[in-house]
Amino acid sequence: xxxxxxxxxxxxxxxxxxERFAIPDSALGDSLARLAKIPGIQEGVLLSxxxxxxxxxxxxxxQLAVELVFRNFYGAVGVAELEHIFxxxxxxxxxxxxxxxxxxxxxVLGETEIFGQVKRAYEAATLSGTTGKxxxxxxxxxxxxxxxxxxxxxxxxxxxxxxSVAVDLAQQIFGDLAGRKIMILGxxxxxxxxxxxxxxxxxxxxxxxxRSFEKAAALAAAIGGRAIKFSxxxxxxxxxxxxxxxxxxxxxIVTRAKLEPxxxxxxxxxxxxxxxxxxxxxxxxxxxxxxVYVYDLDSLQAIAARSLEARKREADSCDGxxxxxxxxxxxxxxxxxxxxxxxxxIEYPGALSPK
Amino acid sequence: MNFSDRVWVELALMSxxxxxxxSVYSLVADKFLTPRMTFWAICAGFLFTNVxxxxxxxxxxxxxxxxxxxxxxxxxxxxxxxxxxxxxxYRLSLMGAFTAPVASILLFFAVALSPGEPVARKIAVNPWxxxxxxxxxxxxxxFALACIAGAxxxxxxxxxxxxxxxxxxxxxxxxxxxxxxxxxxxxxGFILFTVGIGTGFLIGGRINWIQAAWxxxxxxxxxxxxxxxxxxxxxxxxxxxxxxxxFSLLLSTFWGIQFISDRPxx
Numbered sequence: 001x002x003x004x005x006x007x008x009x010x011x012x013x014x015x016x017x018x019e020r021f022a023i024p025d026s027a028l029g030d031s032l033a034r035l036a037k038i039p040g041i042q043e044g045v046l047l048s049x050x051x052x053x054x055x056x057x058x059x060x061x062x063q064l065a066v067e068l069v070f071r072n073f074y075g076a077v078g079v080a081e082l083e084h085i086f087x088x089x090x091x092x093x094x095x096x097x098x099x100x101x102x103x104x105x106x107x108v109l110g111e112t113e114i115f116g117q118v119k120r121a122y123e124a125a126t127l128s129g130t131t132g133k134x135x136x137x138x139x140x141x142x143x144x145x146x147x148x149x150x151x152x153x154x155x156x157x158x159x160x161x162x163x164s165v166a167v168d169l170a171q172q173i174f175g176d177l178a179g180r181k182i183m184i185l186g187x188x189x190x191x192x193x194x195x196x197x198x199x200x201x202x203x204x205x206x207x208x209x210x211r212s213f214e215k216a217a218a219l220a221a222a223i224g225g226r227a228i229k230f231s232x233x234x235x236x237x238x239x240x241x242x243x244x245x246x247x248x249x250x251x252x253i254v255t256r257a258k259l260e261p262x263x264x265x266x267x268x269x270x271x272x273x274x275x276x277x278x279x280x281x282x283x284x285x286x287x288x289x290x291x292v293y294v295y296d297l298d299s300l301q302a303i304a305a306r307s308l309e310a311r312k313r314e315a316d317s318c319d320g321x322x323x324x325x326x327x328x329x330x331x332x333x334x335x336x337x338x339x340x341x342x343x344x345x346i347e348y349p350g351a352l353s354p355k
Numbered sequence: 356m357n358f359s360d361r362v363w364v365e366l367a368l369m370s371x372x373x374x375x376x377x378s379v380y381s382l383v384a385d386k387f388l389t390p391r392m393t394f395w396a397i398c399a400g401f402l403f404t405n406v407x408x409x410x411x412x413x414x415x416x417x418x419x420x421x422x423x424x425x426x427x428x429x430x431x432x433x434x435x436x437x438x439x440x441x442x443x444x445y446r447l448s449l450m451g452a453f454t455a456p457v458a459s460i461l462l463f464f465a466v467a468l469s470p471g472e473p474v475a476r477k478i479a480v481n482p483w484x485x486x487x488x489x490x491x492x493x494x495x496x497x498f499a500l501a502c503i504a505g506a507x508x509x510x511x512x513x514x515x516x517x518x519x520x521x522x523x524x525x526x527x528x529x530x531x532x533x534x535x536x537x538x539x540x541x542x543x544g545f546i547l548f549t550v551g552i553g554t555g556f557l558i559g560g561r562i563n564w565i566q567a568a569w570x571x572x573x574x575x576x577x578x579x580x581x582x583x584x585x586x587x588x589x590x591x592x593x594x595x596x597x598x599x600x601x602f603s604l605l606l607s608t609f610w611g612i613q614f615i616s617d618r619p620x621x
Contacts, residue, residue, distance in 0.1 A: 157522070171529065172515075172525060173515070175532050287516070302518075303518075303519075
């Protein structure tokens with residue numbers, strides 16, 4: 001009896017290939033039922049996200065399992081596609097799952113969404129009755145490892161995109177964003193992403209203004225905000241807490257002279273301005289005013305880059321933690337498995353070897 | 356020298372120093388250590404000061420605020436009490452990281468510079484004197500925490516203005532909440548201090564005008580800060596800075612007033 005993991009991921013295949021192997025959530029139950037019927041598969045969990053499709057199985061014959069699963073699920077698999085499939089035997093698959101749960105195998109290092117995806121995959125398998133003693137223990141251990149790594153290291157700390165850095169900064173200025181008034185000025189791609197970021201963090205009062213009112217209305221409808229005419233945005237400015245500006249204006253539209261009378265009526269409420277425009281919408285001297293914090297693209301990108309670097313540095317220190325848990329799991333497995341796990345060779349597709 | 360109760364203060368000092376040291380290590384090493392450690396170290400320190408105050412109060416038959424040593428211990432106890440009451444809303448770890456060093460400094464001066472012997476008071480307990488000193492000390496605890504919230508505010512402000520937020524930035528409470536905390540603590544301290552001064556005039560007997568003048572000066576300084584805040588005459592960062600300056604003034608002049616005054620209380 002061996003634990004075995006095989007599949008494709010963003011490290012081994014591009015999106016064209018991943019699309020072909022992806023299993024939608026709606027088909028997960030049926031797929032698990034099919035997996036359970038394949039001869040030799042004693043236990044199985046299927047993890048399918050936009051970045052990976054992975055099968056975790058317990059089987060006496062791993063080589064045969066790969067062939068049977070792929071034939072059953074995907075019919076004829078070409079030689080070119082087979083090259084993208086990785087196969088991880090025994091403890092390598094244990095280590096891989098622990099790393100996946102901790103976000104160390106993710107495209108954006110340390111991201112947290114994968115933890116929930118692994119959890120849902122396991123819950124689906126449990127509901128379908130395809131897990132047993134080994135995979136139950138393995139996945140529960142993986143959740144523990146995922147939490148341990150995130151809580152004791154900085155691998156998930158900081159934001160690594162401009163939008164999420166802006167939202168994080170806003171939370172460090174205002175705390176709860178629910179009662180904050182946020183204006184999106186200019187409906188560009190980055191400002192739209194930032195608006196969604198605010199929405200995800202609980203912002204309720206979102207206003208969108210754009211030279212094209214139709215665009216503003218469309219974005220406002222999507223994020224549950226209110227569209228206002230571009231000519232009226234300055235009148236709303238007085239009560240704003242956060243301004244996300246990304247207009248195509250050739251000159252600055254927020255200046256010290258414009259802000260000074262507004263700030264006098266704002267009491268002690270800070271004003272956070274995210275200037276995503278090139279050329280900039282906000283005069284840089286505005287940042288020097290008391291209670292006003294202006295962050296432009298460069299400053300946001302610099303913070304994101306520092307966070308990513310810090311995560312990469314921290315990832316190395318996670319290996320020791322993971323190894324400790326792998327060893328513990330191996331000890332447990334040795335107690336229940338007759339004989340040690342076979343030291344099989346790892347088969348990676350070409351040079352794109354996962355860690 | 357009553358070593359048996361003084362040792363509780365020394366244990367409390369050790370707890371606060373450990374809590375502070377742990378926080379500094381966590382921040383300097385940029386480690387993700389469990390923030391509860393500092394909190395529990397502060398709780399232990401608080402417990403030890405409670406034991407001291409109980410034993411000393413029992414020994415002298417009144418509220419133990421009869422000399423500089425006791426006053427500093429009581430002031431530390433008041434500050435930590437307020438921290439424990441309001442702390443949960445302000446991320447325990449870093450409020451603790453800032454509270455622990457202030458508690459350590461206060462207790463260090465208490466242990467190092469004060470005799471600490473219990474004074475067997477022959478005088479009858481005057482409830483107005485007890486109320487006066489207790490309210491004044493708890494007010495000082497609130498001013499100490501306002502000073503801490505102000506320091507945290509200025510760190511956040513500096514990090515935001517330089518646009519290079521470090522890991523400490525994301526572990527401190529939001530700047531808006533710090534501003535609110537600073538304001539509320541100033542108000543709390545001011546109200547308690549006002550009550551303390553008011554009850555001081557009801558003690559009876561000869562008024563110590565040096566102490567009275569000093570108390571009114573402190574009251575006036577904090578009153579001025581609060582008025583400036585209400586009228587928005589100064590920015591939040593200046594209120595934070597003034598909270599630090601005012602508490603530093605309070606602490607530094609406190610020793611001089613104690614020295615030249617023959618009455619050990621405020």
